Amino acid sequence: MRPLSLSGRLRWMIVVVLVAVLLPLGLYSYWRTLKETHELLDGRLAQSARTLDVLIQRAGIDPLRKPGQGLLVVPIIGRQAEEQLMHGRTYETEVGYQVFDLQQRLRLTTANFARLPLPLTPTSGFENYDFEGYGWRVFTLIDDAGGVMIRMGERDDSRRDITHAMWLDLGLPTLLGLPILALLVGWAVKRGLLPLQRLTEALASRAPGSRQPIQLERAPQELQPVVGALNAQLERLEDALERERRFSADVAHELRTPLSSTMIHLDNAVATQILPDTRVALSSAQAGLARLARRIEQLLALARLEAGVAAGQRQAVDLVTIAMNVIDDLAPLLGEGGVEFAFIEHDDHLRLLGYEAALAALLRNLIENAMHHVPSGGQVQLSMHRTGTTIVIDVVDNGPGIPAERRASVFARFHREASSSGDGYGLGLSIVQRAAELHGASIALLDSPLGKGLLVRVSIPVMEKAST
């Protein structure tokens, strides 16, 4: 389902509100117009009848009937011809009239009324007739004093023409205006929601993980609390992360300093003339201290990955340079142990957007783990290359490996393989896993191509723009 669009919703609601108000108003005004027009036309009809009556009263009814002639028939010009003759006179309608004397004898009629039947009991007032295919509105005026009855009628369709013309004059501009109104509403909504659009753009253009406050020029009243709340949240996050960074740096300092003095004091003690028993005890203490130191380093690294590194922004780094630095740091382990280490098959540079410290921790722990698990005379090989949009890091050893069915469980934190001597190498894998997660990378444990042992493969997706 498509997410709700605020501007679409607003547009629809405005249109619905407009229609809800304008439609009844329009219908009411149409109805009122019809009614008024009707009354107006009725009035005109009655007035015409009275005017005719006055004229007949002045002249008398007799002159209407010429000697030798039965009935005076007034010809009516056809409506179409009349329209051609008097162009544009919309409100002139086809009328007809009859004049009777009090004996109800027809004295005068228009041609179109010649065959209009007389009602049985004529009364004054308005009536509707259907006559020769047309509807008529007829006004009957009975002037007892003058001895005259006048019937004056108007064709309904003529009257309808008038109301149609009026409706067209009123309705057409509105109908034409509606699409323009809709367009303008759309424009207004879009324009009105511009600050929201700007906020969206400001948020979208931020670097992932950025905690810079959101800057929005001329933020409208409604958005100010939103921007304010977001910035306050960012500030709190920044504070919390800063506190965590400082805490983890303090913890590192507080742990490493006494560890250092203990380590050097022990070294000093071993270097003196001592009894063999004491030497054994001191060696055990040294070994224990080394394990403690390593464990602490790993926990610190993990804490940094959880807080510090995640808080920072990804930067353009070169994985080969990071690997070389890690290898330099591990020189004593790599060059002086009985295990042959090789950094094979890598491009000159493997650039990506990432966290240097996390990638260094990942490589360091992968190499240390492999070196630790391979017996003297064995091999460990590191290789890295880019295929498409993925950088693949392979660490291969020919140690005992991990049986396929147990590979899934080794990523649990503090998990230790049964064969491990318990130097916190499970923790090392947790570091690898967390560092991989930070980069959206996947880890696979596979069979080593060296015949036996393990291949740890880390696949890091890289953004296209970081490549060269």
Added chain:
Amino acid sequence: MHIILVEDDLPLGTAIQHALEKLSYAVTWLRDGREALAALRDQTADLVLLDLGLPNKDGLEVLAEARRAHVNTPVIVMTARDALEARVRGLDAGADDYLVKPFHVEELSARIRSLTRRAQGLAANRIDVGVLSLDIGTSEAEFRGKRIELTRREFSLLRILMERAGRIVRREHLENSLYGLDNSVGSSALEVQIHALRRKLSFDAIRTIRGVGYMIPRDPT
């Protein structure tokens, strides 16, 4: 040889002073950043061991100010901070090397020797790494008490590796040092030299880190 130790932690300072004195170094132990800067400026020391978290003046500031004042004494930065930060900021400020706490006496003395080897070697015309020594005057090596003749190339190669004993020396660095930008030298030339040296010393005296470079261990056998 005179070493200035700058460390504000009492037990650690005591331990390091003790260890260095046993290695026959003359040690002046300071606990304050400002004192450290003054001592560095006097340029009486052959080497300075500088802790970064110091009262009154941060170790990095001390170092940067001393370097601005053209004090060239080798400085090893000691830090309880993270390796990455130490490398980037310490070396930027002008440190010659860095040690991340905790470290062993062996590591400390190796770093000190590595930094003073060149200076001392020039003075004594001699570099010592365990049972291996190199006479810079005569271009002769001595391994387990046995004198060994070296060609000019073998001597240069061994000297670079010995000056950085315990560290991996990148292949490209060795090739540039030995052959310069001479493109006519094949990629196997370095291997040939390493092979020749190994035959004269021992196979394990020079370790190969395939894909990276070579190193002479701190205690070659």
